[in-house]
Amino acid sequence: MPEWLNALPKAELHLHLEGSLEPELLFALAERNQIALPWADVETLRAAYAFNNLQEFLDLYYAGANVLRTEQDFYDLTWAYLQRCKAQHVIHVEPFFDPQTHTDRGIPFEVVLRGIQQALLDGEKQLGISHGLILSFLRHLPEEEAFKTLEQAMPFRDAFIGVGLDSSEKGFPPRLFERVFAKARSEGLHAVAHAGEEGPPEYIWEALDLLKIKRIDHGVRAIEDERLMQRIIDEQIPLTVCPLSNIKLCVFEHMGQHNILEMLERGVKVTVNSDDPAYFGGYVGENFAALHEHLGMTEAQAKRLAQNSLDARLT
Numbered sequence: 001m002p003e004w005l006n007a008l009p010k011a012e013l014h015l016h017l018e019g020s021l022e023p024e025l026l027f028a029l030a031e032r033n034q035i036a037l038p039w040a041d042v043e044t045l046r047a048a049y050a051f052n053n054l055q056e057f058l059d060l061y062y063a064g065a066n067v068l069r070t071e072q073d074f075y076d077l078t079w080a081y082l083q084r085c086k087a088q089h090v091i092h093v094e095p096f097f098d099p100q101t102h103t104d105r106g107i108p109f110e111v112v113l114r115g116i117q118q119a120l121l122d123g124e125k126q127l128g129i130s131h132g133l134i135l136s137f138l139r140h141l142p143e144e145e146a147f148k149t150l151e152q153a154m155p156f157r158d159a160f161i162g163v164g165l166d167s168s169e170k171g172f173p174p175r176l177f178e179r180v181f182a183k184a185r186s187e188g189l190h191a192v193a194h195a196g197e198e199g200p201p202e203y204i205w206e207a208l209d210l211l212k213i214k215r216i217d218h219g220v221r222a223i224e225d226e227r228l229m230q231r232i233i234d235e236q237i238p239l240t241v242c243p244l245s246n247i248k249l250c251v252f253e254h255m256g257q258h259n260i261l262e263m264l265e266r267g268v269k270v271t272v273n274s275d276d277p278a279y280f281g282g283y284v285g286e287n288f289a290a291l292h293e294h295l296g297m298t299e300a301q302a303k304r305l306a307q308n309s310l311d312a313r314l315t
């Protein structure tokens with residue numbers, strides 16, 4: 001990666017902590033927790049990171065998360081991610097965590113939250129990285145489950161800044177979560193949601209109008225709807241775009257086809273993020289580097305993208 005790219009101060013606004021679980025740490029945690037794994041070694045696991053769509057990835061991502069059991073595991077996961085941030089001049093992070101992935105396996109909400117929170121606080125003190133944690137609901141589960149998760153979370157209200165919506169997109173439109181988002185907003189929480197990754201522009205409209213989100217996670221399919229494009233430009237609604245993720249999950253065939261720079265030049269407030277870096281081949285820096293290499297991103301464009309990420313912070 002060119003040093004000028006690495007040195008740009010940036011924020012990461014779309015990162016699933018569970019998606020930063022590198023195979024080496026996954027194997028180490030499996031051993032520590034005495035969990036038998038279906039993969040023989042790190043290389044075999046890495047070789048399984050070939051996906052045709054979002055669902056194929058999610059199946060492996062949820063299987064991998066099974067090694068996370070104790071507060072220390074969640075601390076180690078988060079701390080490893082923050083070290084990567086430090087090395088790439090990421091100065092602010094707003095990561096997602098998926099409580100239901102863990103509480104459904106019998107891990108108490110508090111165990112998950114405490115481990116993550118302590119690492120984020122240490123990251124602030126020791127690495128100078130500021131943060132705002134986002135609790136994300138799994139959209140393949142019913143809204144009732146999201147309500148239960150929000151209820152479990154409220155005793156820890158000060159530990160997070162907002163709610164998100166992730167997991168399988170097609171067939172699970174934002175409108176299914178209108179009431180739980182209204183409840184979260186009434187508690188003073190910010191709202192963001194994955195929309196327009198695999199799903200149609202209609203899902204982005206719903207996320208904006210029904211969930212009243214502040215930022216669109218992915219949103220690359222907005223380009224199919226001119227009226228929607230005008231709205232996100234006029235209102236300067238940020239998009240947290242994840243280029244390497246979009247290639248790994250076949251949203252675009254190759255990086256040369258990615259629309260992030262076209263959106264940037266049209267005035268959309270796009271940002272660069274890594275989504276699930278352990279699975280998609282790189283952190284924020286590698287995502288910037290891929291845009292430079294395959295799309296000819298200039299230094300001026302990189303600076304605007306980095307500035308967008310700082311401007312689009314929720315905190």
Ligand SMILES: Nc1ncnc2[nH]cnc12
Nearest residue numbers: 016166167168194275276
């Ligand atoms: N890219 C993605 N889309 C939806 N849900 C996710 N969970 C983790 N990564 C995701």
Ligand SMILES: [Zn+2]
Nearest residue numbers: 016166194275
């Ligand atoms: Zn995501």
